[in-house]
Amino acid sequence: MIASASPRRPLFVLTILVGSFLLFLVQPMVARMVLPRLGGAPAVWNSAMLVYQALLLGGYAYAHWLGRFTVRRQAMIHLGLLLVAALWLPVGLARIAPPAPGQEALWVPLLLFASIGPVFFAVSAQAPLMQRWFAADPRAGDPYFLYAASNLGSFAGLISYPALVEPLLPLAKQSIGWTLGYVLLFMLVAAAAAARWGRGPENAQSPDTAGDEARPDWRRQLHWLLIAAVPSGLMLSTTTHLTTDIVAMPLLWVLPLGLYLLSFVLAFSSWTSLTNVIVTIAPALLLLVGGQALLGTGGGTMLVALASLVMLFVVATALHGYLYFLRPGPRYLTLFYLIMSAGGVLGGAFAALVAPLVFNWVYEHPVLVLAAAMLLPLPALLPWEKWLGLRRPLPIVAALVAIAAFASWKLVANWDGTLHGAHVVWAAIIVAVGLLVIRWRWAYVAVLFLLMLGFGGVQTLEKGRDGMRVRSYFGIYTVTDDRYHQQRRLAHGTTLHGLQRTTPGHELDPTTYYGHQSGVGLTLDRLPELAGPDAAVGIVGLGTGTLSCYRKAGQHWTIFEIDPVMADIARDPSKFTFLSRCAADTPIVIGDARLQIAKLPPARFDVLVIDAFSSDAIPLHLLTREAFDAYTRALRPGGILLVHISNRFFDLEPVLAAEARGRGWSAAIRLDPGPEDSEFGDLTGSNWVALTATPARLAQLTHGLRPRQNAAANDAWVALRGEAGFQRWTDDYASTLPILLWGNLIGKHE
Incomplete structure (x- = not known):
């Protein structure tokens, strides 16, 4: 039997879709519930996202741990966990004291853990677990396509909340509806367990014992971790950067997260040709748009916001496509997802917890843009050294980087907040050099950083040195003097x-x-x-x-x-x-x-x-x-x-x-x-x-x-x-x- 006709494939797809839909529907629903207690600052959402990522990591670790048992034992344990987690239904907020001033960053995670922690943990485990159960049938084939289905369900849940659920239903009915969805998920998981009930070491090889693939070494696992961490952090930093310095737009937080989820759908699907195109253009787009990551204000234009969102999607798809390329066989599927999830938490913790404490501006955004440049596959867009027949192009590459440094210095010296006249020429020179040296990572990253500095970056750094810019859990505040209009x-x-x-x-x-x-x-x-x-x-x-x-x-x-x-x-x-x-x-x-x-x-x-x-x-x-x-x-x-x-x-x-x-x-x-x-x-x-x-x-x-x-x-x-x-x-x-x-x-x- 061919893989596409493998037993019960629609059942596993449906189970993953429903579980992921519920997982990302409950996130904005609980964020809406917490409004009367804290308000709607962007940092509240970043803190909530970090909690969700941590619970997701816990769920993936649990799914990985279950892999030591037969499918029958896994099903018994997991169905029991789903029943215990149901004690936290219907979804609501735990009764804990409100935060003291300055303690919001700790209080929000505590509230969310106490309110939906067990339910979220149990549901988050079902995606990798269903893929493991699916792969337990030797006719099933590669299970990784189910991860694309998982993220498609996540995207649908995320978008449906502001578009349909919130406008049509009060919170009490939303909670009841989610509970009914949880009941449906339980029945689907039970049906999936029944479909693989007899699978185990006694009559089929489990994913942990099948094949002779060696366990990935620590270098490969670290590579997975870093590749997963950067898009996760970039998703949060893009949200903060857009709402702080580009344009404050309603529901803007939905877009970066939605594009982040869609990048998984594309990268883990069979559309390899489209993914390859995105991988090819990603370094150039990162240079063009990421070069503005240190700009203190984007002029408040939707065009700049759109460009930032496109960059996030392209870079996330390229990195996730690279991650898919580096995936192990089904034997180490849950280990792969566990490390991916840990990378997501690592990137989220940097953007949501570390950055607000360490930086007085959204410096996490340019840092993550540079990190993406260090990890992206770098195809040679313009193999000029081959066209010229050069055996040792490095001296020319170094000279090109020096030209970019000079252009960056000229930009800094005359920067007034906008591109015009000679500014356009100097910026174009830096971009052109960046496109020419894409093949050499050290040169490419250096030119990207030079473009950031020239494109308003030095002025952004200077504003933070005199104590006139401060950052808190609720925002980034900048005091400036307008001497011409005699205003502060x-x-x-x-x-x-x-x-x-x-x-x-x-x-x-x-x-x-x-x-x-x-x-x-x-x-x-x-x-x-x-x-x-x-x-x-x-x-x-x-x-x-x-x-x-x-x-x-x-x-x-x-x-x-x-x-x-x-x-x-x-x-x-x-x-x-x-x-x-x-x-x-x-x-x-x-x-x-x-x-x-x-x-x-x-x-x-x-x-x-x-x-x-x-x-x-x-x-x-x-x-x-x-x-x-x-x-x-x-x-x-x-x-x-x-x-x-x-x-x-x-x-x-x-x-x-x-x-x-x-x-x-x-x-x-x-x-x-x-x-x-x-x-x-x-x-x-x-x-x-x-x-x-x-x-x-x-x-x-x-x-x-x-x-x-x-x-x-x-x-x-x-x-x-x-x-x-x-x-x-x-x-x-x-x-x-x-x-x-x-x-x-x-x-x-x-």
Whole structure:
């Protein structure tokens, strides 16, 4: 019987597809569950990915250990494990205390291990185990194609969550649906076990005893480990690099992981011709796109983001194809997957744990790009030394590298952040040299590094030397001086987090979203009239502390900030002076604002300002019904809730309108376009929503609502725009797809 007609092949394919689908469906589902406890910082996802990789490694080690037994014994043990793991169903979060400030990096893995560790471990083992069982039949043939099916199932699970599952089902039903899928998987595994029940040493050779292939030595195993580690780390570093320094785009984390999984599908499939083409072009593409890996800002263009994603896919496919080429026979299948998984954990640990502690920028990305250059197969694209009949081309190669070094020096000397004129020529020379020396790895890696340095790399390195750039679990913050405009800026990647004028006499003027004509400015300027001279104010989100200069004598302010590093920046008068000069004695409560507000005594604030919305970073857990319950409890009778919803990618008006309608509150929005003619040019448009328990209180603030066509007037508030049938967000159900501004996903975003 030929391999394609081997017994029960569809059963094993289906079992692997279902298991991998469930494995990657549960990852974003649990990440969504954890939102109310921590928020949605990119580092949270990186930490979660590291946990998943560690559990995957454990599952692969377990599958490898099972290989010493007959298939019958393996099936009994594994089915028993699946039954024990079912005690953790339906999927939910473990009840453990919230993290102390600064302990998030440790708390997230602990929570995930306690919540889904056993289930994830048991399901993760089924892919290599099913391949081992499949290969136990001597007619089965090469089992490695099943790994492609496994990653195809993983990709389907990953994509289906934001596209279908989250928009259609609340978390409780998602958990029940996943549990039903687990039951299906158990039955499929049992059926696969029955199909191979009689296979064992007594009537067939097991994969551990079949053949005479020697056990791979430690050098070969180390090679596997490194080849697997680089794409895993590059997947996470690409996510961080894109969201930090290229363009902050919603759901961007899905794309690198999805492409990483698809690279396995292609590399472990029978499409060897396509894989070979990708292996051939990978070094050139790595040079062209990876040469920008040290660039401090990508200009916020989708073109640069797309190029980075293409590079990730091509490099991952080339490396995984090389890994497939180096694979052992079925006898050492589980050892191969075990080392591959260990490599994934190694790369993930470097990008998610080591890098944030060691680097003050996303330096892990260029490091991993260089590591990829050291490991990729390097075909000779332009065998010029053969065309010229040279026997000793190394002197010419060295001369070419020297030319690239000179071009890199010229780029560094005149770099202003963009390529134009002579810059294009020098960059083209470096790229051309890189293409000519691809065959010589030392020269190729050296030229790639020179291109990184010339292409903005030296300037990126210099910014980190003076303490004006810091990195925390929640982001990378850079303080820069614009001497031409007399401004000091705080940026989180491509997102402006605050700005202070350095013009004498104007240092404390409100800027950006917080001008006197903004919704928050109009409210805080009238606070003595609205709430008396001793008004109490809560501010969620510190930034540079711009709002603190609205505080007047006698008022009592409290600021909530999740990131201690941000508090250090705002308090440091050598960086920004809003806080030190206007409200130095204002308490700053560190931690998730929603959790901290819930701990306060009721009726604490006359005005509560929720200012945690910028770029694509929506702390979704701050906009749910349960979050507004906490805000309502914290407000005094007649209190005013202000929510900042300026956003490049999401229209949050329907969310706030649905919440106001659900509470019977009154709401209005101040659509401030920003001044048409500003002396300093540092006031930007903003959208602020005001919510009050009664129409009369809202009328006191707004002096009556105006038609929406007059929204740009100096002090105009207009009615909040809702959408019929829009479902109120809760901790159990919230989807960002209905409010996504699809047209803004393309183009340049400053």
